[in-house]
Amino acid sequence: MDQLNLTWLRRWAVASLVANMAIVWTGALVRLTKSGLGCATWPQCQPGSYVPRPEDGLHGLIEFGNRTLTFVLAxxxxxxxxxxxxxxxxxAVTERMPVLAFGVGLGIIAQAVIGGVSVLMQLNPWVVGLHMVVSMALILMCVVLVRDAYGLRPVPVPNRLVTLTTVVFWLGMVVVALGVVVTGAGPHAGDGAAQRNGLSAEWTAKIHAWAVWAIVALTLLGLWWAWAQPRARRLWLGLLAVILLQGVIGYVQYFTHLPMGMVFAHMVGTTLFAAALGHLYFRTVPDAPAWYRPARDVHLHAS
Known part of the structure; x- marks a missing residue:
């Protein structure tokens, strides 16, 4: 594969990752500005019109703009x-890369449908939450695309660290899911008339925080175990930095009663958390036993 095509492969992979993170940010903007029903129906914006009308105001423009970004992602x-x-x-690459790229495309189509259903169901918090869960899956898939496009080598570690990595990854998914539930119980519904999930915002936030503290503890343990291995240490340090940043933002937004700016920052942090978690999980592999290791390093890819 010539250098020009390799460059484009990497550019598309990075663009896919950034775009699927950015759609979460714009979705948060829709929710925080109460523009979720700025377009009252779907696939049209208003009955008889695919674009917002002047009387729809800023809310209509924000929601329509977010919908339009779907075509950019596609x-x-x-x-x-x-x-x-x-x-x-x-x-030049394995079959996995075009399969994953095709899967991302299907996921974007699914997201458009889920978004439409959420509007038709007046922003049901569980449907809106599914929107977020699918976005996290797409971000993780794009992390693998970036890894493969850049030929990043696996990071071999002892089995106990592989096991811990798996536990941290799935606990991270639980943390994200709990965050979705907290959002569904909180005040930023996307529209003043939208229903909430009926759960206690205070208690769901506390359970979410306990899960975050658990992942902080396990990440510190992983960093300790990985400290002697520079490549593994960098992966764990990156994840820890994102978790700590998210934790600070989370506590600040909680104790300042969820101001829009802090909630938006927390959503940006969630996408960074998913990317860092995927980067750790998808690059960590079991270390080969001593008798199985080759006499020399034959890897040609970049580290």
Missing amino acids: AIALGMFITAYRAWKAG
């Missing part, structure tokens, strides 16, 4: 798939 997904498919046919 175009990026198409570019990623075509480039990955050509790279696979040229023997």
Whole structure:
């Protein structure tokens, strides 16, 4: 594969990751500005019109703008798939890359449908929460695309650290899911008339915080076990930095009664957390036993 095509493969992979993170940020903006029903129906914006009307005001423009970004994501997904498919046919990448790129494209279509259903159901918090869960899955898939596009080598570690990595990854998914539940119980519903999930915002926030403290403790343990291995140590340090940043933002937003700016920052942090978690999980592999290790390093990819 020539350098020009490799460069484009990497650009599309990074664009896919950034775009699927950014759609979470714009979705948060829709919710925080109470613009979730700025377009009252779907797939049209208003009955008889696919675009907002002047009387829809700023809320209509914000919601319509967020919907329009779906087409940007779809175009990026198409570019990623075509480039990955050509790279696979040229023997430069494994079949996994075009399959993942195709999966991201399908996920974006699914997201458009879920978003439409959420509008038709007047921003049901569980449907809106599913929107977020699918976004996290897409971000994780894009992390793998970036890893493969840059040829990042696996990081071999002892089995106990592999096990801990798996536990931290799935606990991280639980933390995200609990965050979705907290959001569904909180005040930022996306529209003043939208229903909430009926759970206690205070208690769901506390349970969410306990899960975060658990992942902080396990991440510190992982960093301790990985300290002697520079590549593994960098992965754990990156995750710890994001978790601590998210924790600070989370506590500040809680004790300042959820101001819009802090909630938005927390949503940005959630996407960074998912990316850092995926980067750790998808690069960590079991270390080969001493008798199985090759006499020399034959890897040609970048570290």
